[in-house]
Amino acid sequence: MSRSALREAVSGCLEAVLTAVSGAERRAAEQEMKALEVTVEYGVVLAELTASGEVGLAYRQLASVLLRQYLDCHWSSLAEKFAEPVATDHVKEEIKHLLLATLGDRERRLRATVAYCVAVIAHWDWPDAWPQLLPRLEAALSSGNTGLVHGAMRVLAEFCRDVSDLQVPHVAPVIFPQLLRVLVNPQVYGARTQSRAVHIFHTLASIIYAASETTPTLAASLLLPALPQFVRAFINVLSSGEDWATDPGLRRELLMTSSSLLRWFPAAMATFVMDLVTPVWNIFLANTPLYVVSVVNCEGDKSEDCDSDGELITMETCVFAVFEFISGLVESRQLRDLLPPILPTLTLHLISHMQPTHSQVERWLGDVAQFVDEEEQIFSYSVRLSAHDLLEAMWEEPSLRNHTHSAITAAVEKHLQTTRSNSSPNAWKIEEACMLALGCVIMTPNTSFSAQQFTESVVMSTLQSPSGNPLLLGRSLWLAGKMAGRLKPGTLDQLLQSLVTALLPTQHSVLRVLAAKATCNFCSELQATNCTSRLLPILPSLISLLAAMTADLPDIVLLVVIDTLQLVTRVDESVTARHALQLSEVALSLFLKHSHDPGLSSSLEDLFSVLANNPGCHADFHRSFLPSAVQLLESNETGISLGLLPAVLDVLVLLVRGCGLGNVPNEVVREIFPRVVRVGVASDDVAMLQNAGECVRAFVSMAMEDLVQWCDREGESGVLYVVRLAVHLLDPSRPESSAAFIGRLLIVFFKKVSREKGRGRQGEDYLSLID
Numbered sequence: 001m002s003r004s005a006l007r008e009a010v011s012g013c014l015e016a017v018l019t020a021v022s023g024a025e026r027r028a029a030e031q032e033m034k035a036l037e038v039t040v041e042y043g044v045v046l047a048e049l050t051a052s053g054e055v056g057l058a059y060r061q062l063a064s065v066l067l068r069q070y071l072d073c074h075w076s077s078l079a080e081k082f083a084e085p086v087a088t089d090h091v092k093e094e095i096k097h098l099l100l101a102t103l104g105d106r107e108r109r110l111r112a113t114v115a116y117c118v119a120v121i122a123h124w125d126w127p128d129a130w131p132q133l134l135p136r137l138e139a140a141l142s143s144g145n146t147g148l149v150h151g152a153m154r155v156l157a158e159f160c161r162d163v164s165d166l167q168v169p170h171v172a173p174v175i176f177p178q179l180l181r182v183l184v185n186p187q188v189y190g191a192r193t194q195s196r197a198v199h200i201f202h203t204l205a206s207i208i209y210a211a212s213e214t215t216p217t218l219a220a221s222l223l224l225p226a227l228p229q230f231v232r233a234f235i236n237v238l239s240s241g242e243d244w245a246t247d248p249g250l251r252r253e254l255l256m257t258s259s260s261l262l263r264w265f266p267a268a269m270a271t272f273v274m275d276l277v278t279p280v281w282n283i284f285l286a287n288t289p290l291y292v293v294s295v296v297n298c299e300g301d302k303s304e305d306c307d308s309d310g311e312l313i314t315m316e317t318c319v320f321a322v323f324e325f326i327s328g329l330v331e332s333r334q335l336r337d338l339l340p341p342i343l344p345t346l347t348l349h350l351i352s353h354m355q356p357t358h359s360q361v362e363r364w365l366g367d368v369a370q371f372v373d374e375e376e377q378i379f380s381y382s383v384r385l386s387a388h389d390l391l392e393a394m395w396e397e398p399s400l401r402n403h404t405h406s407a408i409t410a411a412v413e414k415h416l417q418t419t420r421s422n423s424s425p426n427a428w429k430i431e432e433a434c435m436l437a438l439g440c441v442i443m444t445p446n447t448s449f450s451a452q453q454f455t456e457s458v459v460m461s462t463l464q465s466p467s468g469n470p471l472l473l474g475r476s477l478w479l480a481g482k483m484a485g486r487l488k489p490g491t492l493d494q495l496l497q498s499l500v501t502a503l504l505p506t507q508h509s510v511l512r513v514l515a516a517k518a519t520c521n522f523c524s525e526l527q528a529t530n531c532t533s534r535l536l537p538i539l540p541s542l543i544s545l546l547a548a549m550t551a552d553l554p555d556i557v558l559l560v561v562i563d564t565l566q567l568v569t570r571v572d573e574s575v576t577a578r579h580a581l582q583l584s585e586v587a588l589s590l591f592l593k594h595s596h597d598p599g600l601s602s603s604l605e606d607l608f609s610v611l612a613n614n615p616g617c618h619a620d621f622h623r624s625f626l627p628s629a630v631q632l633l634e635s636n637e638t639g640i641s642l643g644l645l646p647a648v649l650d651v652l653v654l655l656v657r658g659c660g661l662g663n664v665p666n667e668v669v670r671e672i673f674p675r676v677v678r679v680g681v682a683s684d685d686v687a688m689l690q691n692a693g694e695c696v697r698a699f700v701s702m703a704m705e706d707l708v709q710w711c712d713r714e715g716e717s718g719v720l721y722v723v724r725l726a727v728h729l730l731d732p733s734r735p736e737s738s739a740a741f742i743g744r745l746l747i748v749f750f751k752k753v754s755r756e757k758g759r760g761r762q763g764e765d766y767l768s769l770i771d
Contacts (some may be wrong), residue, residue, distance in 0.1 A: 007045045043070045047098040065111040076124045104148030111151040119158030139177045153196040158722035160203045172222045184231040191247035202257040209264040231272045238279035255321035262328040288349045297426045340403045347407035354433040368509040369554040409435040415445030428472045435479040451483035474514025481521025482675040485529035516564040539575045547586045566607040577616025586622035595647040612658030631674040649691035656698040666704035677721040689738035697745040705750040
């Protein structure tokens with residue numbers, strides 16, 4: 001087929017795809033296009049259509065997308081998606097020529113696709129089969145043509161991602177001068193082009209840093225000679241204005257790159273760090289009020305922009321970049337000495353960033369699961385959490401701890417003084433942020449912070465407010481729990497009553513969850529100070545309310561409540577025993593529903609452990625759990641949720657060991673033990689085999705005499721059952737991991753059988769069965 005005929009056929013397919021009114025028509029056109037793909041000049045025709053100014057933009061864009069697919073499949077036989085035929089050398093040269101000629105097209109989206117195509121080819125052909133690529137890109141950057149510069153920068157951005165440590169010595173010396181030219185000529189190159197240049201420099205610097213581990217001289221020869229000029233250019237751009245609205249994408253890229261350089265090359269950056277810190281600090285200070293107004297309180301215009309990839313650049317992303325830079329100073333031994341003089345102001349502004357934003361408050365009050373997700377940092381991250389993490393990082397650094405403590409307490413006092421004279425409906429947010437910040441430091445002994453004074457003047461007044469925000473009320477209790485061991489008895493009693501009130505079903509769900517977390521704090525702190533007796537008057541209410549909270553909660557929230565409940569039930573065994581039936585029923589219900597969830601299953605096992613190890617709970621716990629255990633062990637695995645039977649065996653281990661040596665009830669031996677062995681012997685599942693072995697080991701450890709005396713209807717004793725399971729676990733045809741714990745079972749078994757033999761029992765008959 002001639003090229004003109006092929007071009008006509010491809011153009012017809014493109015038009016059919018673009019104008020198809022039904023899926024069948026579009027699929028037919030795509031199939032026809034697929035048939036044309038194997039022709040020799042198919043790729044050239046697509047490149048011509050992409051470059052042509054005679055066809056519409058939609059046709060050109062579709063042709064460029066198809067060209068991308070063609071390059072992925074037919075350019076190199078080594079490609080992951082390769083399909084015959086491979087493009088000929090002549091076709092390759094024509095495509096390269098056409099793509100470079102289109103790199104400066106007036107359509108931005110088309111330039112981006114063409115740049116990607118050039119980068120794909122460069123991955124395979126540069127430098128051997130395309131040595132003129134970098135000189136052509138260098139010329140494009142110097143051309144003064146805005147579109148061509150943008151296209152060349154896009155190529156370099158894509159190309160540099162794939163540069164290896166062997167290629168970077170050939171790329172960096174050519175690219176660095178061009179990138180620097182872009183940065184120092186803002187009157188010629190726009191902010192987005194400069195942002196792209198910084199990004200490319202960041203990429204190459206990361207490759208050089210990674211390669212320096214095996215080639216230590218690489219950084220010294222490639223990067224460090226150019227570093228002073230780049231850093232000075234960074235400083236000039238960052239110093240040109242302090243408002244994020246001025247080139248936010250460029251400023252974010254500069255901050256991220258500077259942060260990386262501080263971590264990777266601290267010695268080389270030490271010379272410039274003061275000059276670099278100054279503009280970053282000024283930007284941080286100038287934009288904190290803007291962040292509070294536009295993001296926290298959602299007043300005024302919110303600054304947003306998009307980079308050249310279409311990624312949204314918000315004020316939050318820029319704040320993250322500042323925090324990353326400061327975090328680099330904290331982590332660097334050479335640079336962290338710069339922080340003590342600015343810590344008071346830094347901490348003041350960090351607390352401002354820890355305020356919950358307007359959108360967060362709406363989201364959290366509407367869905368408690370989202371609140372817990374962000375509070376626990378499970379899947380979400382935010383400026384609030386980033387500021388908190390930075391504050392904790394400064395606190396945890398020994399050389400900064402005293403400075404950070406003083407800075408936090410001073411900043412909290414200053415913020416609260418300002419709040420008292422502020423009638424804004426958002427004033428509660430800074431109070432909540434102050435309490436969150438104090439949670440970092442109050443647990444440290446021998447500090448000047450007065451927990452009693454702060455509780456009386458701030459926490460108690462907040463809790464007594466009739467219209468307090470649930471987030472603020474909950475945070476007050478959370479903080480009070482962390483201070484519980486340092487409070488006067490009368491104050492503590494008032495707080496504990498407020499805690500019970502906050503857990504009531506009539507309260508907002510966010511307040512109840514924070515009250516549950518506060519309960520953990522109270523229990524831990526009072527246990528550490530040997531004051532758990534203060535909890536006894538409210539302990540029955542805590543257990544009942546927390547148990548009631550477990551009904552119909554999202555899994556992420558349920559985990560918080562269960563963890564709190566198992567901690568509360570450890571405070572006093574006698575109180576827990578009085579609630580044994582309620583706790584057993586709740587634990588069993590949750591277990592049957594959530595045994596597939598590893599996190600919840602683990603927390604529930606902790607709760608079962610509390611019940612199993614409390615003698616006062618045994619009767620109700622056994623009466624509640626054993627019938628379900630028997631039913632599950634009798635059933636086959638069909639219809640049972642994955643992991644339920646192994647989880648049942650785990651709980652049975654706790655139950656048996658909790659009974660104590662020689663105190664396992666006959667009912668447990670008679671009803672549970674043989675069923676555990678039968679389930680183990682009948683299974684090939686590794687988890688089932690391991691857990692069955694551990695469960696039988698628990699019976700051998702705690703009830704060997706009962707096993708020797710017990711017999712089934714056929715007269716086989718419990719000892720023979722143990723042997724049968726051991727032989728099954730040792731079967732060479734089973735997976736090796738299924739017998740991972742068999743050694744522990746056999747050691748305990750031999751010891752117990754030998755002891756029974758010494759007492760004249762029938763132990764000698766069984767020792768030979770393991771041969």
